[in-house]
Amino acid sequence: MRADRLVSLVLLLRQRGRLSATALAQELEVSTRTVLRDIEALSVAGVPVHAERGRYGGFALLPGFRTELTGLNHDEALALLVAGSRRGAQAFGLGSALASAMLKVVDALPESHRDTAAGVAERLLIDPETDLLARRLDGDDVPDPIAGEVRRAVFAGRKLRIRYAALGRPPRWRTVDPIGLVTVREQGYLLAIRSGEDRTYRLSRILAAEELAEPAERPDRVDLDRAWQERGTRFRTGGDQVTVLVRVDPARREELVGTALAVLAEEAEETQEGEESGADGWLRLEVTFQDARHAEWVLWKLAADAEALSPQWLRTALRERASALAARYGASTR
Structure with missing residues (x-):
């Protein structure tokens, strides 16, 4: 593991120039003390890495230094195979291997292509951790x-x-x-x-x-x-699944469908004149959920943008939950 980290450290310095011990520690997911020990080990091994003092100082390689330490290990090669989804690599515990592998891939490029690739990469962001409303897109956290x-x-x-x-x-x-x-x-x-x-x-x-x-x-x-x-x-098709008839604002349809197990039926509601309201009107869907708790959680999350029409026990549960919340906020603060 340390050998891989030393290679990654050298490649980071080659591709990004001068970096502080703190920045290197963040990239390599180790402590600054570990970085300093690795820098010392590289110097002893003959890698021309030196410290630059001052406010904007850090560690850097001598200009023109190049190493052929770009061979991918097993986990790095595997990480590239699932690199179509960065979060997929993260879910399988391959996040750090993917970062290390990409450093080696970039370093293996011809010098004429390396700068272009780095510039293009800066203009692409795939799977950010939050959406436009700053809501965190939580994935699995597996040690x-x-x-x-x-x-x-x-x-x-x-x-x-x-x-x-x-x-x-x-x-x-x-x-x-x-x-x-x-x-x-x-x-x-x-x-x-x-x-x-x-x-x-x-x-x-x-x-x-x-x-x-x-x-x-x-x-x-x-x-x-x-x-x-x-x-x-x-x-x-098994377990304690429940089927719910629900009407929903079209703007929240995908959220409802994305959390339900299956959609059994769907139609647009009709206006009072008997004409279909189309995309601007609410939709009526028959959907299945994993169990009663799942159904209540999804409908509560949709708030006033959805209404459970049946079964009655679900309507009662949502009404009681809303009444308790209204009573809590109707009381004066202490």
């Missing part, structure tokens, strides 16, 4: 050691022991046969087999993981896309 252990078991074809916190249940250990990893909307999932049954685990709910020496009992080949679709079908 790198856990993600790495899960990855290794998946690729090596070995059994995996995980401590998993299922929703609404206390965490417990279980041993699974890992099949593959899937990322959907910035959330990572482990597809596995347990006791002969298909299982799907949210990566962010895995509290600890241990790759075992025993080979996994799984098919030699897998079609992850098909496996994901089949599990999605079983998920949508």
